[in-house]
Amino acid sequence: MDIIQIEGGDVLANLDERTITGRLIPFGEEGRTNLGRFTVEAGSIDISRAIAAPSIVSLNLDHSPSENIGRATRVWEQADGIY
Numbered sequence: 001m002d003i004i005q006i007e008g009g010d011v012l013a014n015l016d017e018r019t020i021t022g023r024l025i026p027f028g029e030e031g032r033t034n035l036g037r038f039t040v041e042a043g044s045i046d047i048s049r050a051i052a053a054p055s056i057v058s059l060n061l062d063h064s065p066s067e068n069i070g071r072a073t074r075v076w077e078q079a080d081g082i083y
Contacts, residue, residue: 019073020059025082040081047082050075 011022027042050057050072057072058065076083 021083023081023083027079027081042077042079045082047075047077 011020013020025040025045027040030037030039054072054075057075058068059070059072061067061069
């Protein structure tokens with residue numbers, strides 16, 4: 001796997017499987033968004049629907065829904081965030 005540095009953190013890419021893995025939401029770290037700064041704590045986001053049907057999570061370019069480039073195949077929570 002190759003490690004690619006992006007603003008949101010490390011993304012692991014598997015070229016053979018055509019997959020990427022990364023932390024989507026870090027816990028306990030201040031985030032900067034167009035709505036201001038905030039911190040997400042563990043357990044504060046219900047991801048049960050995404051766990052049951054991960055393809056509801058889309059991957060797009062620059063947060064543009066019209067530039068969808070993929071779908072999630074797995075969503076899970078770890079101590080440090082949501083992946």
